[in-house]
Amino acid sequence: DSLDGESAFLDHSEDELEGDLRTRNLVAKLREKCAKGRQHLQEMHAEQEAISDEMKRLRTTSTYLKERLQTFKDRLARATAGDKTAHEDMASDRDVCAWWEKKARQTSRKVQELVDARKKQRQQMSAEIDGLEKEARQLARRTVGLEEYWDQFLDAERASEVIDLLAAEQRARQLEHEVRQLVRAPLDAAGLDAERRLVDLPRVFLPQEDGARATLAPVAELVVAAEVHRRFVSASAEQNAELNEMVDLCNSKIAEKDDNIASLIEEGTISPNTRENIGEIAAKISQSQQVAKRARIAGQSLAGSSGSLRNKALEAFKKHLVEKRALIEEANAQDRAEAEVAVKAGKLSSSLFKRLDVSGAKFDTLLKGIDEILSLPDPLGQVTYANKVAEGLDLYRLTCPIGVLLIIFEARPDAAVQIAALAMKSGNALLLKGGKEAQRSNAALVTAMSAALQDVGLPSDCVQGVDTRTEVAELLRQDKYIDLVIPRGSNELVKSIKDASRIPVLGHADGICAVYVDSKADLEKAVKIVVDSKTHYCAACNSMETLLVHEDVAPSFLPKLAAALEGKDDVHYKADATCLPHLPAALSEPVTEDDFDTEFLCHTMAVKAVASVQEAIDHINSHSSGHTESIVTEDPVIAEAFLSRIDSAGVYHNCSTRFADGFRYGFGAEVGISTNRIHARGLVIHKYRMYGAGHTAAGFSGTTPEHAFVHAPVPGVSRVDDIPQAKKARA
Incomplete structure (x- = not known):
């Protein structure tokens, strides 16, 4: 079976690769067409220049005709005065003028026809080239990563x-x-x-x-x-x-x-080690497929479980984590000891090191998060649409699990428990791949949760850990078994996952968050909010990286902020020319454009003065990662403009960006805050149930239909338990 599966996979890969090669050929042909189109445009420009030359000649002729007209007027004056010679000259001039007038009309019509024709042709060619270039770009995107x-x-x-x-x-x-x-x-x-x-x-x-x-x-x-x-x-x-x-x-x-x-x-096409590792690669391909398949089977079992059973699993999570706390904290201490050496050697950032801790108060918070999730209502089986289609024919839209999730995250072993708890509550099977810097911690946590699942009679494969990058690369091809990939981490991580995956990806990337202090802000309140947004936990994705200050309050606000941050370590400002004079010189330097696109994850911030709330909005929409932004102002009109025009997942008024967190939102935990256009939707989707009594589509058509559409709301149905047909089944 494994050999057959691999053969089918390779056949599919060959077909897909052949399709990509065909795409590359199409792109080449389209680019050739675009080149020809540009050549045609150049020819049209040359013709346009010829028309311009003709217009110059016409203007020269016009000047000549004006001179002739003046001469004619002079002769008319002389003729009026009785000069006989002037009468003869005027008769000759009339013939010349008539000839020139006729020629001018003909030339003018010809020029206008040429201009109209070239204009129409240029518009057609431009539209055709735009279409070809658009199609070429679309096809080119399909060939990204072909090598x-x-x-x-x-x-x-x-x-x-x-x-x-x-x-x-x-x-x-x-x-x-x-x-x-x-x-x-x-x-x-x-x-x-x-x-x-x-x-x-x-x-x-x-x-x-x-x-x-x-x-x-x-x-x-x-x-x-x-x-x-x-x-x-x-x-x-x-x-x-x-x-x-x-x-x-x-x-x-x-x-x-x-x-x-x-x-x-x-x-040099393959490395010398590839030959020795081919057997291992083949084994890992098969192993990854089996891991995904087991997750799919476990997920189908979990999706059909009751809310009470899933809550029991969460209680078992907490019990086993408490029982194995010493082992987990010991594993975490080993990970942190190795990471500390890596930080000193410059191989690991200090911000990642701060996220590794899962002991002490962090462990207590982790357990509290499970309690919060336990207290949430069951997200499955909620009826979001109940419609009486016809007599005896009812349609319901219910929430249901997504299926199998592959979560890839950097550092933060506590995220493994948060994600697993949310997945269990929502009935989703889970594959977890944490960073190598927290490998021991993640393994200990997953082992405890797998044991908890067995205690309540659920498959242990509902939560599985993935160890190596090779396994992740193969799992990203298992679109038959895995429904959604959620990478949490840097832009590089999210981009690499999107490029390699056959499965839909929902990305949790950088958190380049901004706070804007308006001209009508309470400055004491603003100082409090900015200090918390930046220093409460600077290594988090919801910490402030960019500070925007209205230029009217910058001279008074920035010294107050600097005084409030005096006791903090490693504070550093990268400010524009307006703000620099109002900040400590020893801690400041000129800002660059790249600084506004940087996630510092330390006590460094980019500072900029703006002239209006609209300038602040434009700056944020240009540089933000789309995570969370906040405005500090006492003017509700300005606040509403900011909140409605900022294109981010979270927009706040008079509060810290650090509230962008599933626990603080009351969700108990979070998988991540997506910076995609689709975000904050939870881990459930919808399915439709329809109950009938032998209804057919043909019964609603014809001259004498058997049934008639009603499309009326079904009252009193908010959960699956309220559906009358479901009640009969339970009775």
């Missing part, structure tokens, strides 16, 4: 080839065994020695069980025995020939693959 995917495909292909060779070798051994059985069994039954040859029938003596030679057997029996031996010797020769062919084929395949791998190593 990386090709490398992955090569590794998987080599793994499959080794698997095929192993299968062939196993088949060869099986054939050899079958040959021996075919030859020996009939001879043993006839009492003949498989190694002896029947040459002289009258002199052959059949052996007896005691080994003594028997008397001469009847000739008829000897003939039968000889025929049996002959037939199976012949069969053995045929089987041996087939076996030899199989062995030769195996050897040739092995030699061919060895040559291919050697050439690829020589070319």
